[in-house]
Amino acid sequence: MFNNARCQVISRISIICLLFILFSTVAALGFYGLNESTLSIIKDTFLPASTQESKTEPVESVRPDQPRYCLSEKIADLPPNDIALFDMFTVQERKAQGLPTALLEVDPFYGDKVAYLTFDDGPNKDNTPLVLEILRKNKIKATFFVLGTQVENNAELVKEIYQDGHAIGNHTYSHVYRELYQSPDIYIQQLYHNDELIKKILGVRPRISRAPGGSAGNFTKAYWPRLKSEGYIEVGWNVSSGDASAGKANDIRDNVISQLEANKALWSHAIILMHDGSGHGETVKALPAIIQYLKEQGFTFRVVNAQTPPAW
Ligand SMILES: [Zn+2]
Numbered sequence: 001m002f003n004n005a006r007c008q009v010i011s012r013i014s015i016i017c018l019l020f021i022l023f024s025t026v027a028a029l030g031f032y033g034l035n036e037s038t039l040s041i042i043k044d045t046f047l048p049a050s051t052q053e054s055k056t057e058p059v060e061s062v063r064p065d066q067p068r069y070c071l072s073e074k075i076a077d078l079p080p081n082d083i084a085l086f087d088m089f090t091v092q093e094r095k096a097q098g099l100p101t102a103l104l105e106v107d108p109f110y111g112d113k114v115a116y117l118t119f120d121d122g123p124n125k126d127n128t129p130l131v132l133e134i135l136r137k138n139k140i141k142a143t144f145f146v147l148g149t150q151v152e153n154n155a156e157l158v159k160e161i162y163q164d165g166h167a168i169g170n171h172t173y174s175h176v177y178r179e180l181y182q183s184p185d186i187y188i189q190q191l192y193h194n195d196e197l198i199k200k201i202l203g204v205r206p207r208i209s210r211a212p213g214g215s216a217g218n219f220t221k222a223y224w225p226r227l228k229s230e231g232y233i234e235v236g237w238n239v240s241s242g243d244a245s246a247g248k249a250n251d252i253r254d255n256v257i258s259q260l261e262a263n264k265a266l267w268s269h270a271i272i273l274m275h276d277g278s279g280h281g282e283t284v285k286a287l288p289a290i291i292q293y294l295k296e297q298g299f300t301f302r303v304v305n306a307q308t309p310p311a312w
Pocket residue numbers: 120121171175212213
């Protein structure tokens with residue numbers, strides 16, 4: 001009996017409260033007017049994102065935890081230094097929509113002692129997770145020039161690289177020299193192919209690229225204006241770890257150290273070539289010692305982007 005009476009009192013109070021809230025809302029709307037901004041506040045507050053009008057801008061499918069810079073329609077402002085650079089659109093999408101493809105000219109950044117750790121030919125299920133772990137431990141951001149054939153099979157690793165805030169570069173689809181270097185057109189098609197694969201995974205695509213085997217001896221003069229007009233930043237290296245010729249971890253470390261000691265002009269922008277592709281377990285073993293040496297010398301570490309100076 002007592003409980004029933006209490007319930008009735010509570011429910012009456014609740015009804016009065018609800019009526020009061022309703023009345024206040026109607027009064028407020030009447031006072032301020034149900035204009036555009038009121039409607040949009042209501043919509044943003046109460047409607048789930050999926051039921052709202054779809055925006056025309058493409059949306060990244062993966063949200064990185066780390067800062068990165070992503071070009072949208074216009075290429076009006078310069079990407080900030082030392083942040084990985086990506087693009088919401090592929091070159092073909094830019095062309096189809098009449099958007100600019102070429103990047104703005106940027107002054108190269110020369111620091112006191114700056115190292116760019118770069119890893120080619122991955123991602124690879126054995127080596128890339130270990131490289132990522134070493135970089136995490138050392139709080140270093142690096143650059144991964146990924147290969148289309150590997151991107152196809154290792155989507156999760158591509159995401160992981162991106163989410164850790166590293167830069168990603170396009171290392172072509174196939175890496176087969178006799179195909180790639182037949183003509184600039186074929187080379188560009190290979191970059192497009194890999195861009196598509198990366199964009200399917202991340203919702204964005206890279207702007208930096210690296211020619212397998214390097215541009216020297218592979219590119220004819222005709223490759224450079226094509227790459228520039230398509231907006232690719234071709235990235236070489238000036239320190240080779242020599243890990244492509246199957247050295248042991250100590251040899252790989254010594255290769256890096258001896259080249260840096262022999263040429264201190266490189267210290268302002270030491271772009272170090274390594275591989276995280278298949279069969280490069282020795283590179284993984286050498287990496288902590290290479291990082292230790294660079295840290296002891298006072299190097300800071302940057303990701304490759306539009307401000308990275310030419311290697312030579
Ligand atoms: Zn390669």
